[in-house]
Every structure is written in C-alpha cells, then in structure tokens.
Amino acid sequence: MTHFVICENAACHFVLDISNQERQATRRQSILSACPECGSNLSSTCPFSGRVLLVHWPGGLPHCACCHRKLQPNPNAHTPPPGPAPIANAAKHH
Ligand SMILES: [Zn+2]
Ligand SMILES: [Zn+2]
Numbered sequence: 001m002t003h004f005v006i007c008e009n010a011a012c013h014f015v016l017d018i019s020n021q022e023r024q025a026t027r028r029q030s031i032l033s034a035c036p037e038c039g040s041n042l043s044s045t046c047p048f049s050g051r052v053l054l055v056h057w058p059g060g061l062p063h064c065a066c067c068h069r070k071l072q073p074n075p076n077a078h079t080p081p082p083g084p085a086p087i088a089n090a091a092k093h094h
Pocket of ligand 1: 007008009012013014035036037038039040
C-alpha cells in the first residue's frame with residue numbers, strides 16, 4: 001500500500017511518498033516529522049477533506065484522490081478572481 005504525507009504549509013504542500021521509507025523505518029516510531037522543504041508539519045490526511053491522503057499523479061502533478069484538487073504550492077492565497085466579462089452592449093439596429 002502506498003502512503004503519502006503532505007506538508008501542512010499551504011504555500012508549500014510538498015507531497016512525499018513514504019512507502020519506501022516505511023520499510024526502512026520499521027524500527028522507528030516516526031518516519032518524518034517535518035517537511036524537508038520548509039520544516040512545517042507533515043500530515044497524512046488531505047488538507048481539504050481531512051480524509052486519509054491518497055495521491056494520484058496525472059501528468060506528473062500530485063492531485064488529491066478524494067477531492068481531485070491539485071496539491072501544489074499556493075503562494076497566492078488570495079488569487080484575484082478574473083475580471084467580469086465585458087458585457088457586449090452593442091446598440092441594436094433595427
Ligand atoms: Zn513544506
Ligand atoms: Zn482530498
């Protein structure tokens with residue numbers, strides 16, 4: 001079974017496959033306690049749904065299997081929404 005952990009830092013979201021580490025770390029209580037990228041806590045649950053994290057890699061990008069969200073760094077937490085579509089208020093010609 002494949003196990004993943006994800007960095008709890010929303011600006012990092014580093015995904016780590018711990019399947020291999022698990023075999024090597026059978027004698028250890030904890031496999032990894034901190035993100036190797038930013039040092040934040042690692043979570044074994046989906047940051048969006050709270051379920052056990054399962055990762056799919058379509059196109060080489062990590063996606064949550066339960067809510068199908070991209071597990072990517074989110075440096076812009078407040079991404080401005082796209083501007084309203086300009087309303088074509090063309091004058092009517094009769
Ligand atoms: Zn991190
Ligand atoms: Zn999810």
